[in-house]
Amino acid sequence: MTRKTKLMLNSASSLIYQMITIVCGFILPRFFLSFYGSAVNGLISSITQFLGFISLAECGVGAVVQSALYKPLANNDMQEVSKIMKSADRFFKRIAYILLAYIAILMVFYPLITLKSFDYFFTLVLIFVISISSFVQYYLGMTYRLLLNADQLGFIQYSIHSAALILNTVSCILLMKAGTSIQIVKLTTSLIFLIQPLLLAAIAKRKYKIDHKIQYAEEPIKQKWNGLAQHIATVVLGNTDTVVLTFLSTLENVSIYAVYHLVVNGVKQIVVSMTNGMQAMLGNMLAKNETDELNRSFSHIEWFLHTLVTLVFSVAAVLIVPFVRVYTTNISDANYIVPAFAYLITIAQASYCLRLPYNIMVLAAGHYKQTQWSAIIEATINIVVSVVLVFNFGLIGVAIGTLAAMAYRTIYLAWYLSRSILYRPLKHFLKHILTDTICVVLLFGLVKLFSAFFTMGQISYAAWIILAVKVGCAALLSNIAVNAFLYKREVSDAVKKMRHKI
Template identity: 30%
Template sequence: MSTNENRLKKAFYSSITSAAYQVVVIVCGFITSRLLVETYGSTWNGVIAAITKFLSLFVIVEVGVNGATRVALYKSFANNDDRQTSAIINANDRYYRKISLFLIIYVLVLACGVPLIINANISYWSVFFMVLIIGTSKFAENCWGINSRILLAASQSNYLTNIIQTIATITNAILLFVIIKSGGDIFAAKFGSSTILVLIPIVLFILSHRMFRIDKRVAPDNTALKDRWNVLANSLSNIVHENVDVFFITVFCSAKELSVYSMYYIVADGLTKVFQVITNGLEAGFGNMWARRQYDTLNKNLRQYEYIIYALSVLLFGCMIVLVVPFMSVYMRDVTDVNYIRTSLGVCIAIAQILMSLRTPYVLLVQAAGHYKQVKVAGYVEAGINVILTAILVIKLGIVGAIIGTIVANAFRTIMYGRYVSKYMLSRRFSEIVKRFVWLVAAVSVSVGLSYGVLTRITVTNWASWILAAVITFAIHTMVVLLLSVIFYRNDLKNCTMLFKRLLKG
């Protein structure tokens, strides 16, 4: 088997297992989230969403190291250099041992501070202990899971991580269901979840250290860590994108409003996970091609992947614009402590996710090549735009204002990434990306317009009627995408179809 075929095969395995994992996450997420809101109320759901997001902010001290380490490992794996791999991982181990103490302090600070800023009718100590319970799994991930994930990702063995996480997610959902139906309180429910989440990094640690011979006697190589600040700048916009809305909604709105926001984002995240099915394993493949200077192969593969992303954006988020409010009307039926029917919120989130998704091909290429320093300014600017606009608009427009700030920031960063990749990495015209974007806008507009026209005859009152509406909407979007692809991107459609057939046969 050729090197390129082996890369494609590993990427395909990762994509298949990622698909299974994402489906499980989506299904279990919808079931458990509805159970939590129904049993413990929207206020607790909002509080848990805030705590989870605040804990995830600790990634700001991790992401620079993780990205730089991953890029360094692409080279050591491509050269089959076990000694260099050990040196890189040993440096990472030493770094994470140092920041473990800071993580403990951070969790304690959150436990003391979150109860003071969150607008919820819940006692101080209840929120305090909830932070400690949820923070336990974060500490376990920091101690045992991060290096294991990096090793498996850089070697294109993500499928093993996906399998383990799939099993854990199903187990977690079953345990949560049993605790809730047995009359357990919110603390018992979240403690059970945290217990399962603690086991994941431990299993990954055992597995990865059996697969790779990490020699602890090799001196740590801190070369990769020196690039961590450039990597952090590149990833800062993603960190801000995922957390700034929740921060300002927590401060300026109620916990119930945060619950509404989080429930809509469950839908958006579920659709975004479909993109992760495609991207899972591709960065490592791009990194391998870049390290071997296979630029023609890289350009061809990127073009195919680019077409897939734009087409999927139309299919998934165009459908979300049409279907998310009818979905909420059924999904959150009988939940009356806050209004979950927010059309403008659903549309704005869909637009924000489209713009976030469109930059994925360019982000992956920049990350795979290690060009973090070259694009770090754009990362800082986007983060600044997002924070400033969100802070201003959330006060005036509530949670919709927070999303509008994200939309503007996403648009800026997508343009910056597209221009950089086109001009400095692939030597192609930026107008190609502009044409694809115009194609996407036309496809979404036509698809959404036709769908609304047809669905005026259907009243969604239960799951059966919603599924009917979803099938019709998806069919309309699919036909529009295929028609416009045949007219404007016939070769891309043909090449992607052939690639998929080859992977299935191989």
């Protein structure tokens, strides 16, 4: 199987998995509300939030492990692969013991908080069955999942995850309709998700000859702590806005932020899902010193992602306020129509996505130590600017902080790539940014010039969908026109590939 075939499979399966996740994420909570009520649904959400610590506790080491595997896999050096796998397995087992202790403490003390609403044993059992699902997904067979990803076989796990999500959704709905308790429903979820890591482990063990008894004198995973530093900075960056608004603003502003973030984060996740598999492919080329092929592939990926991000986020910028207007109909306890904030938070998340090709290349090269300070500076900028501006500007101040931080690191990563990895002129990045800006300005100009055409006839989802189709077509045409002028070769290659596939 070629690298391009693997990339296509990884990107397609990741996108399908992301879409299934979104759909199932909307369906199940609705059934929980219908069959068990808001109190139980709130309890599930709260417990899941507390157990969310489990997904963060791998401390960014997973990405470092994956990067360390590229070269030995490319060279078919199974001895080095075995050393990395053994080191990673030891690390994750230590983390697993810590998490088991955390779950035990949670089971003892958390039910005391909800005694007014739920029996102690009711909550304790619920925590136990939900924790099984959270725990096995992240720590049972994680090393095998990382190994498959590093070998550009991520589509295997995405396919298994997608099937598990669909099976879980159907099973939970059937059990709820049969009148079973919430504990049985959640236990079923845990058992279904338990199958995923077992399958992945079985597939990996059959494909790779890992020596689990191998000994090593020198640590094979060099940058564990650098991965941890970047991971902490990323977590801080992702949570700063909500924390700052909670402590220094109002809960109404937190609610407004959450609604807009729901939209832009959904768009971001879809874009990110399309990059899965690219890092492993580039890492493989880098490990094999295929410099010319690496530069060509990176240039295509860079153009594709800039074009995609500009297209979807320019559309999101136009549609986000009309969507929120429909979404918050009949809600009058806060003013959810904040266009300036909407534009800023959309540009901030677009900036994050524009860094993806450069960040992917940095991670593929394993340059965690070299770039860790940029991650720390990014998080610091977000905190400082947000805290300073939130008092006078509220939501807008926080959005400016996020935009400033993300714009800084995007520019830094593009600069670092040109200086330390691919050694290409920074003008390539600047030309892309100029192209992106022209596309956005052109779309907003069309929307402003033909404002009567780009207006919702009424406040409804149907009217919003019609508007979305109009804006989407306008954005697509403007992007094609601009790129056909500034990136003739890339557009020509894309058209040829589409013709060939058709």
